[in-house]
Amino acid sequence: MWIRSELKERGKITFKRFYWKAVLVCFICLLLSGGLGSGAGSRVSDTYDSFMHNDYNYTDDYYYGNDEYYYDEDLDQEASDSFNIMEEFFASGFFLLFIGIFILIFIVLFIIKLLIVYPIEIGKNNFFMGIREEEKTLDSLIFIYKSGQLKNTIFTMFMKGLFQFLWSLLFIIPGIIKAYEYRMIPYILSENPDISRQRAFEISKRMMGGNKWNTFVLDLSFLGWEILSIFTIGILGIFYVNPYVQSTNAELYAYLREDALKNGYVSSSELIGF
Template sequence: MWIRSELKEKGKINFKRFYWKSVLVCFITLLLGGGINSSVGNNTYNSTINNNYGYEENYDDEYFDEYYDEGFISNIFEGTESFFSDSFFFMFTGIAIVFAILGFIIKLLIVYPIEIGKNNFFMGIREGEKTLDSLIFIYKSGNLKGTIITMFIKGLFQFLWSLLLVIPGIIKSYEYRMIPYILSENPGISRQRAFEISKLMMNGNKWDTFVLDLSFIGWEFLSALTFGILGIFYVNPYVQGTNAELYAYLREDALNKGYANSDELLGF
């Protein structure tokens, strides 16, 4: 059985051997994967609501009731009718659809291949130096279409399972976790075998892997305090190096137990 502290120590040692390349690979993956986002917190929203629609304890009941009855509801209906009858609504919908399609295409053609390439890099530096070309090796492999379909099905299955409730979606995400790593050493493997091998690898390892992920919460918190700077220069490569060590252990275990062979897991 693998030991969490040992995986993390090995992962740390490996990424530090090729520190700047590891940082750059993670940064490129982060950018292309849409990992840098900004959002408005609920506090800002609640503050706005309270400022605009809140009231003091000594408000005028009669004025409020009159405004609500005569003005508020009619304004809502008039505004809604105007929005849906206006050409702006159709333009807005069209733009939203275009952006959704573009996002989907980018995920298929860029995000998925780069994720697999990132795994190939971190698995490769366990044995020796790897170039940044590892990020785009899928494009050169001749198996781009097959890997994209496998990754798409993986994401689709996770989404469908998550509709049942949160827990089944989480369980399936861990069951499918090793698929991008399997593809990173053998892009030509069949979709069925990639799912099957990942499932066998994670059998009995889901909970421990979940705990492994939780062990990085402190680092993620510190990264947030530094506005992601610590994440870029330390936490992200650390996590990826550790995940590579986990796959290396499960891969060796799969070969030893015979539910995968060297013709399927080709190495890095």
């Protein structure tokens, strides 16, 4: 059984050997995949909190707050005016324009995720697995584009994300469990992009059998570093935490890979090395 502290120590040693390349790879991945859609949720939450915590009180026939009085008739008139404005908006062309822009943005982000984020994520894993043995070039990030298996890897990664989303609809816990069950799929694809979707899912499931909880604890062990990174406005994350985490995850896959080969539920023709 793998030991968390040993994986982290080996990961730390590995990325420090090729420090600047490891930092650059993580930074490129962060630029491509991080922060999409961030801020919108917090703005909605702030709006809701502002409304719910406004200093309004209710007595028999009026509301009062901040020395201003609002009678029921006034509120009814305001509500009526608001409904009229909403009705005019939905009836106008601006609503259709808004929907069209929203759909266009969604499609563009979806295409970016398929054609750029997924392949670069797999390339990142290929880089961090490779530097365990020798120096790797930044070309590792785009090796999927050169492999001739771009379509297969995109489809597999898309199905991984889709299944995780569908399981998360059954409340949060099933989605988290499946996320850990599918965790090794990007590593398997980074080693053999030609492998079938069904086989990649099957191998990842076998690898993570009995390892999901320990991997969850491994992730939690980086929580302190993540908090420190927040206090440094992400600078610590860029120059230390992110490559540290990626190198440790590569060590975890390396252990599970060797265990899979030793136990015979995967062959060397499927996990062909880096």
